[in-house]
Amino acid sequence: MQNVNPRYGTAGTGTHTVTGFWVGDHDGDGAMSNVQQVHGSATIPNSTEWVSPWLTVPVTGARMLSLGWSSSGGTPIGIQGGCWQTSASADAATPAPARAIQQTAPFSLWIEAETYASTPVVAVTGDSLSVGANATLPIHDSVISVYAREHGALPVHYASSGTTMAASLDPEHFKWQQFAGCDAPDSILWAMGSNDVFGGPTLAEMKLRHEQFAAVLAGITPNVYAATIAPRTSNQDAGIASTRRAYNTWLGTQPDGIRDVFDFVTPVSADDLTIRPSMDADGTHYNSSGYVAQAAAITRPITVPTTTGLLSAYLAARGA
Numbered sequence: 001m002q003n004v005n006p007r008y009g010t011a012g013t014g015t016h017t018v019t020g021f022w023v024g025d026h027d028g029d030g031a032m033s034n035v036q037q038v039h040g041s042a043t044i045p046n047s048t049e050w051v052s053p054w055l056t057v058p059v060t061g062a063r064m065l066s067l068g069w070s071s072s073g074g075t076p077i078g079i080q081g082g083c084w085q086t087s088a089s090a091d092a093a094t095p096a097p098a099r100a101i102q103q104t105a106p107f108s109l110w111i112e113a114e115t116y117a118s119t120p121v122v123a124v125t126g127d128s129l130s131v132g133a134n135a136t137l138p139i140h141d142s143v144i145s146v147y148a149r150e151h152g153a154l155p156v157h158y159a160s161s162g163t164t165m166a167a168s169l170d171p172e173h174f175k176w177q178q179f180a181g182c183d184a185p186d187s188i189l190w191a192m193g194s195n196d197v198f199g200g201p202t203l204a205e206m207k208l209r210h211e212q213f214a215a216v217l218a219g220i221t222p223n224v225y226a227a228t229i230a231p232r233t234s235n236q237d238a239g240i241a242s243t244r245r246a247y248n249t250w251l252g253t254q255p256d257g258i259r260d261v262f263d264f265v266t267p268v269s270a271d272d273l274t275i276r277p278s279m280d281a282d283g284t285h286y287n288s289s290g291y292v293a294q295a296a297a298i299t300r301p302i303t304v305p306t307t308t309g310l311l312s313a314y315l316a317a318r319g320a
Contacts, residue, residue, distance in 0.1 A: 001109045003046045005077050006174050007160050014074020016044045016107070018067050019089045023057050026064035030084030031096040035066070044069070044076075044107060054114070068092035069106065076106035080128075080161065082137025103138055112182060115154050120303035121183070122148055123156035125168070125175075125217065126191035129230075130159035134281035135288040144189060146295035153303050156185050164195045165213040187223035187302050191264070194229050197244045200237075206247045207255075214256035225302045226251055227264040227294070233274040234283030245272065260300055267293035 003012035021039040024032030038055050057063070068089030069076070084099040085106075091097035115121075124130045124144035132142030139145060139157065148155035158175050168175060196209055217224045228248040231241065251261050265272055268279050268290045275283070279290035286294075 001042075001044055001051070001107055002049045003044050003076055004108055005079060006108055006178055007162075010077065011046045012074060012077040013046060014071050014076075016046075016069055016071045016074075016076055018042045018044060018069045020068060020092060021052075022066040022093050024064055024066065024095065026062040027096075030064075030099045030101065032064050032066065033095055035093060035095055037093065059113075059115075065111075066092045077108070078104035078106060079108050080131060080133065081105040081109075081139045082132075082135070082141065101136065103134070103136075110178075113154060120151070120153040120187070121156060121185040122153045122187050122189065122303055123158050123185035124189045124191050125158040126189075127159060127163045127195050128161035128285060129194055130191045131157055131161065132288075132291050133161060134285035135291055137288070141288040141291050143191065143291050143295045143298075146292055147189075147298055147302075150295070151303055156182075158188070159191075162195060163192065164199070165192050165209040166196060168192065169212055169216060184220045186221060187225065187304050188217055188221055189298070189302060190217065190224055190226040190258070193247070194232075197229055197247060198232060198235055198240055200240060201243070203243050203246050203250075206243065207250065210251075211256055214258070218257055222257075223302070223304045224258055225298075226254075226258045226261045227297075228252075228261065230265045230268050231273050231275065232284045233280055236273070241273065260302070262297050262299070264294045264297060267297045 003016055004010065019041050020037055022035050022037050024035035027033050038057055039052055042050050044050050068091065070089055080103065083102050083105040085102050086097045086099045122144060130142060130144070132138040132145070135141035142157065144155045144157065156179070158179070160175060163175065167173070192213065197206060214224070228251055229244050231244070248265065254261060268275055268286055270276055275286065275290070279286045279293065281287045
């Protein structure tokens with residue numbers, strides 16, 4: 001946990017103290033029951049990380065992490081990720097305080113989870129569409145999170161807004177480095193490509209990017225699955241639409257070792273030109289119903305257990 005945006009390296013200001021951490025059963029809409037404190041107070045740095053000791057917390061069913069904080073001399077940075085916020089730090093231990101849902105959460109907070117060897121670990125590699133941007137609860141409502149909850153898997157997000165295949169080939173990229181000390185996932189859903197194709201490359205360039213990025217993913221796990229690229233209502237360029245459709249057709253041949261391909265177009269678009277109005281958040285992203293619909297399109301298993309090592313070993317082999 002830190003007061004830094006890892007995507008851009010921007011550090012926050014001020015002094016920030018977390019008053020404590022609590023876990024409870026999530027009863028819906030940010031309300032908890034059976035609330036239990038799992039850690040005391042901590043000072044969150046503006047440059048380095050604060051890391052808690054390992055905590056043993058049962059995660060059966062829907063669970064919720066709650067924390068309170070106080071600040072002076074500045075405000076915490078905001079990171080895309082859904083949460084509920086209240087007006088007082090003491091509310092963190094309260095089962096159902098007055099609260100408001102937010103699409104941005106304070107601080108950069110992520111959970112390193114240890115689970116049973118039999119639990120499938122599924123990652124998604126992608127962009128803002130892969131983190132559930134503009135959903136009611138980004139990250140929580142993302143495609144891979146929805147899928148993981150329904151299939152008893154642990155989700156991992158190798159994804160951030162604005163990312164492309166072309167920009168993800170460097171092993172020093174923060175997307176990879178922030179997970180360097182973790183085990184590689186059993187499988188990866190390749191949902192990357194929207195920012196690539198809407199940047200206007202040719203079909204040949206898209207295929208080359210695919211070939212290069214496929215080599216990156218194959219070094220992490222042999223179980224790589226792909227999704228087609230949906231249209232944007234906000235971009236009606238005919239040339240881009242033609243390239244995108246041709247790329248999707250080519251993707252259906254399962255090139256470069258892809259194990260399976262899922263249709264992410266039909267769930268969110270009736271005409272392969274625009275996003276369905278009922279799912280359209282801003283012409284590019286979806287509301288929660290759009291991400292749920294795409295998760296439902298994963299109709300064949302992607303939770304294939306395999307033997308993987310630390311991601312850092314792969315990064316080292318690529319020169320990181």
